[in-house]
Amino acid sequence: MNKAITIDGKTLPFEDGQTIMDAALTAGVYIPRLCHNPELKPHGSCKLCVVNANGRNVTSCTMPASDGMVVTNNTPELNEDRKALVQMLFVEGNHICPACEASGNCQLQAAGYYLRMESPHFTHFYPPRRVDASHPDIFLDLNRCILCELCVRASRDIDKKNVFGISGRGIDSHLVVNSESGRLGDTNMAVTDKAAHICPTGAILIKRKGYTIPIGKRTFDQKTLSEFHLGQVKQPEPDGE
């Protein structure tokens, strides 16, 4: 007998060890997300993927599916909450999309489009943040970092290099580089590393690639965030926990 959950009334089978997000992804049901990438262990920090499961709000990327679970996902209430989260991410950093090389390829921006964000709504912080151009092939622009830790996880778990980390607490949390100088140029990060290509925003950019794909021909000019995310399939085994 197959175990199953329902999401918005639709029945989806799942296997033991799968999260709600995994089950949804396998069935082609979209749950918005930013900090989750099926190639990496879930982290559960952005909260965009919050769904209601059996009456409680939970992060679907970390919550194991259990037989008979009743999940609501694509509701106006949850999508409004998601929009507010995206708006907070916009005002917490410095996101000047018209001047950003990631524009059109950026998942934060695409989340704004997907959720119909018309303005960042909240008061902008305009925080002072660092730009690190010390690496010969990679830019690190912390103005655009949303602290999703995808680069941290990719560097640690896939590249086995541990180039990135998060330091500080609460509003003072920030991305740090694991070298004595704190500069990316003084690490062994290579442009071929997974961590160099996993950032959902324009915080990590490859040098000398600027505007090789013109605005208007980029990822989210062709597809929505949901189409893009549903196309990302899980590559390694489900991490057996």
Place this chain on the structure above:
Amino acid sequence: MNNQARISKVKIATCSLAGCFGCHTSLLDIDERLFDLLGMVEFDRSPFTDIKHCGPCDIGIVEGGVSNAENARVLREFRDNCKVLVAIGPCAITGNVPALRNNIDLWDCFQEVYLYDPGTEGNQIPNDPELPLPFDKVYPIYEVVKVDYFLNGCPPSPDAIWNFLTDLIEGRKPEIDYKLLRYD
């Protein structure tokens, strides 16, 4: 098109604060639809008319953020006089490129531009009483006054502007098509 007899035309005011006039230029790029637009609306204060102060209007369209005291004064005048206030373009909505100065000290900024920049002659920071007082930061207009609608895009495409304006003029809540919602 709605052909109900219009007793008086819809009154629109527009201005550019800390913006580049790109949004206004994109409005002009609706091309021959400008004739339809002029059949439906009358412009009050706007760079198109050279009227200096905003009178009572149905729609106020503001491009650009608030960078100095004069911007704030004009923005308040628009809010006081316009039934519906629209922020057009990311400068009005987020501060955008002018807000790049927001985490640089204003005095450092001035020195860099007017004193140290190679090629500047006479090296003086402008200080004429006629010049509006600059603010420490550039603010999106919704952080200064209440804004009713936002039209994104740097600049919004002529089609986005046309759809938006015709919705508003004909009394509908503007619906921004997914394809036309852009922050860049």
